[in-house]
Amino acid sequence: MSVKIAVYFYSMYGHNYKMAKAAAEGIKEAGGEAELLRVPETLAPEVLKAMGAEEAQKAFAGEKPAKHDEFGNYDGYLFSFPTRFGVVPAQFKAFLDATGQTWANGGLTNKPLGIMTSSAMQHGGQEATILGLIPFVLHHGALYVGLPLSSGVLGGTDEVSGNSFYGASTIAGPDGSRQPSANELAGAKAQGKRVAELAAKLKA
């Protein structure tokens, strides 16, 4: 059963873009079609410049912008966004807050949805960030897909790593210079693959 999976990402410095691309690899490995969708920035260019994000954003500025009228058109969903004080960034929330039409039409009902995230600090609020958006998932009737133990990316203690039962994640470091590790990218890939596999089963 062929499925089309949307990977909605918002990123300031590129970490969540890399996680989104890794999730897309997992979707394709499961035989699904992956579509990367960039959730629009709401900050002014001068603010982004002051935050040192201008250069990093060039890497994903060309990705397809997310559109509300296409939100319900997919068989499964991945969201990827950084933490902002332990909760979803306003940019991503602004996009979600305009999905009322899709909600009314049941566009996400009975479809699998996974959330990925990132933080500067190892204990900077990754799990809280994902959990904070679970009401949105439930209100839309979607089925939350995290990372099970069998994903093989959760058990290690020999290196600093994101990823939890709640979803794939990466640690950007205090200055944002740390990039997603092999284990963190494997988590994103596994979550993408799981969403695609479940979407195919649900669609069959």
Ligand SMILES: Cc1cc2nc3c(=O)[nH]c(=O)nc-3n(C[C@H](O)[C@H](O)[C@H](O)COP(=O)(O)O)c2cc1C
């Ligand atoms: C306003 C703001 C709030 C943030 N809050 C946190 C936080 O609570 N904990 C943390 O570890 N990192 C925090 N960060 C760091 C971001 O999570 C980090 O820059 C991001 O994960 C990098 O991902 P990206 O490259 O995809 O934007 C914050 C950053 C900003 C700009």
